[in-house]
Amino acid sequence: MKLTSCANEKEVRELITRGCWPAACTPELRAHVSACRACGDLVLVAQAFRQARAESTAAARPVSPALLLWRAELRRHDAAMERIGRPIFGAQIFAFAVMLVAALGFAGLEAREGAAWATWAFWRDWLAQLPQAAAAHWRGWSSGAADTSGWSWMVLAAAAASLLLLSGAAIFLANDQ
Amino acid sequence: MAPPEKQTRMPWELTLPETWPGAGHPLDAASAADTSMEKEAFAAFYARSAKSLWAYLTRASSDAALADDLMQESYVRFLCAERAPSLTADGEAAARLYLFRIATNLLRDHWRRPRTACIEEIPEEFFASGSNARQSENQILLEPALRQMKPRERQLLWLAHAEGYSHREIAQIMGLGTASIRLLLFRARRKIATLLRAGDAKEAEGRRW
Known part of the structure; x- marks a missing residue:
């Protein structure tokens, strides 16, 4: 399709925009519009759309601006909370990674120095003896006797703390997703 | 010299907009006036x-x-x-x-x-109006013609002829080049003018019978 514009198009458009068409235009321009395809199209389409706009705006029932302001405020609040939460989550991940690296490093160091607990055989035996040992601890604790093995209590406390920490992290991750 | 303003909020709190009235810290007078x-x-x-x-x-x-x-x-x-x-x-x-x-x-x-x-590939039936509301003569002619136009053409025509935006403004709204707008608008206008004239002729024919 060849783009053929007319020199009078601008004038016709202005007249329509001002609402002066066809009353305030010269007879020459009116004659030109009835003969020119581009100007004729412009008048036909512009008048139809302007009338359609008037009808549509009359039918519009916009909601209260207060509702939109409230929704926008709520969304900004959520976005701000998300922005704040992001570095906290990053810090938690970082702390967890540091703890893991430290634990692995400590275990590796101990294994290199030949610590008994850092070997696989030690844990296998420990697991095998665990039910008897736990029963013995329970008997001792329930009878009120002081436990001489402070080391065992420390291991248990560390394990419980790790478990709690990991559970918290798991719950946080699950909620976040 | 004015006394230094007392800091009532933590820095991170300042990024949070007041959502619940009375829930947060009170805004200072200037800020409240700005918001208002x-x-x-x-x-x-x-x-x-x-x-x-x-x-x-x-x-x-x-x-x-x-x-x-x-x-x-x-x-x-x-x-x-x-x-x-x-x-x-x-x-x-x-x-x-x-x-x-x-x-x-x-x-x-x-x-x-x-x-x-x-x-552009979405069928026009998808956009067809289901409204049975009372329609003006203009709507009776314009609606079927608009339904035969592509969505982008409708947007262009509306922005140019109903809202009266210039080619440059339409280009900004649509995210297209000004030269493209000129050509697309010219084509769309010619197409809808043909459809409107055809609809008008059909209407006149119907009235005659």
Whole structure:
């Protein structure tokens, strides 16, 4: 399709925009519009759309601006909370990674120095003896006797703390997703 | 010399807007006045622009319910946008242009969402109006003609002839080049003019019989 514009198009458009068409235009321009395809199209389409706009705006029932302001405020609040939460989550991940690296490093160091607990055989035996040992601890604790093995209590406390920490992290991750 | 202002909030709290009245820390007087002025400016802007935006969305989508949703979403995004023109500093014309751009993008997103096909490939029946409301003579002619136009053509025609935007402004709203707008608009106008004339002739024929 060849783009053929007319020199009078601008004038016709202005007249329509001002609402002066066809009353305030010269007879020459009116004659030109009835003969020119581009100007004729412009008048036909512009008048139809302007009338359609008037009808549509009359039918519009916009909601209260207060509702939109409230929704926008709520969304900004959520976005701000998300922005704040992001570095906290990053810090938690970082702390967890540091703890893991430290634990692995400590275990590796101990294994290199030949610590008994850092070997696989030690844990296998420990697991095998665990039910008897736990029963013995329970008997001792329930009878009120002081436990001489402070080391065992420390291991248990560390394990419980790790478990709690990991559970918290798991719950946080699950909620976040 | 004025005494230093007492810091009542932590820095991170300052990034949070007051959502619940009375729930947060009290805003200082200047800030409250600014907020109040902004709210008033927005309310005035909304009163002047909401109906024309709704008309644009309704005619471009042929769906009044969708137009309601998209209109609200457009204003919410406008209010939340960091780079949105300020009503007081940049003026209403710039804000209006930005608002129409948001609405145009939302319409485009809506048309793209149900399927992965190009917007131009969506059948026109999808956009057909289901309204049985009383129609004016103009609507009787314009509606069928609009239904035969592509969504982008409807948007272009509405922005140019109903809203009276220039080619440069339409290019900003649609995210296209000004030269492309000129050509696309010329084609769309010729196409709808042909359809309107054909519809008019058909109507006249019907009346005669």
